[in-house]
Amino acid sequence: PPRSTLFPYTTLFRSYTSGSTGKPKGVSIPHAGLSNLISWHQHAYGVTSGENATLLASPAFDASVWELWPYLSAGATIFIVDDAVSASATELWKWLAAEGITICFVPTPLAEAMLEEEIPTEKLALRAMLIGGDKLHSAPGKALPFVLVNHYGPTENTVVATRAPVVASEQAEVAPPIGLPIANTQAFILDAQLQVAPVGVAGELHLSGAGLARGYWRRPELTAEKFIPNPFGEQSGARLYRTGDLADRKS
Numbered sequence: 001p002p003r004s005t006l007f008p009y010t011t012l013f014r015s016y017t018s019g020s021t022g023k024p025k026g027v028s029i030p031h032a033g034l035s036n037l038i039s040w041h042q043h044a045y046g047v048t049s050g051e052n053a054t055l056l057a058s059p060a061f062d063a064s065v066w067e068l069w070p071y072l073s074a075g076a077t078i079f080i081v082d083d084a085v086s087a088s089a090t091e092l093w094k095w096l097a098a099e100g101i102t103i104c105f106v107p108t109p110l111a112e113a114m115l116e117e118e119i120p121t122e123k124l125a126l127r128a129m130l131i132g133g134d135k136l137h138s139a140p141g142k143a144l145p146f147v148l149v150n151h152y153g154p155t156e157n158t159v160v161a162t163r164a165p166v167v168a169s170e171q172a173e174v175a176p177p178i179g180l181p182i183a184n185t186q187a188f189i190l191d192a193q194l195q196v197a198p199v200g201v202a203g204e205l206h207l208s209g210a211g212l213a214r215g216y217w218r219r220p221e222l223t224a225e226k227f228i229p230n231p232f233g234e235q236s237g238a239r240l241y242r243t244g245d246l247a248d249r250k251s
Contacts, residue, residue, distance in 0.1 A: 107132070
């Protein structure tokens with residue numbers, strides 16, 4: 001999709017990591033990264049002003065950026081989920097149906113619990129459930145009345161880096177893939193020498209592109225460790241973010 005002019009490209013905002021690997025870290029994100037996320041999301045999911053979307057994440061969590069801006073900038077409606085509702089898979093299904101929600105983001109653990117419940121298909125207006133934030137352990141065992149899409153991405157790459165539609169499967173032991181990079185994003189699976197790992201061989205996942213952060217807020221040593229020169233970059237000064245996550249390619 002074309003670049004958005006919603007935000008000036010020279011300014012920054014700070015987002016914070018979840019703290020799942022320690023104390024939350026401030027991350028300096030260029031507004032161009034947010035503009036890219038918004039533009040890609042609206043294009044990928046056909047967002048219109050008639051959308052009824054949700055906000056489940058705390059406004060302090062980076063996922064809220066993804067839940068809010070693609071819809072607010074399109075003139076859509078945001079429904080804020082009560083904590084008591086989001087704490088129960090059953091109650092959340094009832095709420096989604098009652099409010100006529102058409103598209104929503106649900107953290108993966110909660111989504112897995114919801115998919116084990118009976119889905120109120122007759123009243124449900126939901127057309128897409130977007131999941132992420134943790135590993136999806138298996139695909140649904142039967143077809144769903146909406147599109148289910150798995151996402152992967154760290155705060156350091158403006159929330160979302162890859163996506164993969166999830167197809168129903170009876171192979172419960174097989175975890176669905178995290179998919180391919182979103183627009184203007186590149187993903188590399190590299191070995192310890194920063195060489196591309198062969199197909200089927202695990203390596204560290206590295207990210208680059210429009211969503212890449214400038215670095216960690218007031219932590220230059222950590223920035224230098226995690227944001228490294230990009231040997232594949234066509235532009236001078238291009239960088240890679242070392243995610244620390246292992247991945248492999250199937251083909």
